[in-house]
Amino acid sequence: MSEETTKQEAPAAATPAAPTAAPAAPVASEAAAILSEGDDAKAKAAADAKARKSKAKSIPSGIAFVRSSFNNTIVSITDARGGVIAWSSAGKAGFRGSRKCTAFAATMVAQDAARQAVAKGMHEVEVRMQGAGAGRESAVRAIQSAGIHISMIRDCTPIAHNGCRARKRRRV
Numbered sequence: 036m037s038e039e040t041t042k043q044e045a046p047a048a049a050t051p052a053a054p055t056a057a058p059a060a061p062v063a064s065e066a067a068a069i070l071s072e073g074d075d076a077k078a079k080a081a082a083d084a085k086a087r088k089s090k091a092k093s094i095p096s097g098i099a100f101v102r103s104s105f106n107n108t109i110v111s112i113t114d115a116r117g118g119v120i121a122w123s124s125a126g127k128a129g130f131r132g133s134r135k136c137t138a139f140a141a142t143m144v145a146q147d148a149a150r151q152a153v154a155k156g157m158h159e160v161e162v163r164m165q166g167a168g169a170g171r172e173s174a175v176r177a178i179q180s181a182g183i184h185i186s187m188i189r190d191c192t193p194i195a196h197n198g199c200r201a202r203k204r205r206r207v
Contacts, residue, residue: 093156094120096186099178101145103168108141110148110174112160121151141170142177149181161187 094114102109111122123144125135134140152160160183164171179185 094152095156096159097152097157097161099145099148099152099160099162099183099185101141101162101164101171101174103141103164103166103170103174105136105168107135108144108168108170108174110141110145110178112148112152112157120155120157121148123148123151136168136170138169138173141168141174144170145174145177146181149178149183153182157183159184159186161185161189163189163191165191165193167192 097112097114097120098117100109100111100113102111107125109122109124111119113119125140125144128140128143128147130137130140130143160178162175162178162185164175175185175188
């Protein structure tokens with residue numbers, strides 16, 4: 036007899052008799068809850084992204100690579116392992132044509148890269164220069180004037196030891 040009562044109770048529980056107006060109100064409130072959770076989730080995601088940016092590691096020292104050619108000046112500031120933190124070039128700074136190779140352009144480029152690095156916590160660099168352009172010394176002075184201490188300056192310009200292979204001798 037106990038089995039029959041449980042069998043009878045089970046179908047009654049499976050098909051609940053509920054008024055039609057009652058579920059409509061909870062559905063509307065559930066939809067509003069889901070929408071508000073979506074807004075909260077977006078706000079939390081934005082706050083998490085902002086927290087991640089502010090928690091980014093401060094990099095106290097690094098390497099500044101200054102490549103000064105006859106046509107352009109490029110400054111890249113990296114951490115000790117070589118990961119680029121900040122960079123700038125004369126073209127990025129808005130110089131075009133023959134103005135890209137000037138010492139003034141190199142100054143503006145180095146200041147731009149150094150400001151980006153200082154914003155990320157850098158205050159000491161080792162400078163490695165390459166090339167024979169007009170902006171070598173002015174870039175170093177600009178990095179120093181931006182508030183970064185220069186610990187060492189190294190010239191890494193490649194030097195050809197014996198030049199190119201000569202043309203074969205002319206036979207007459």
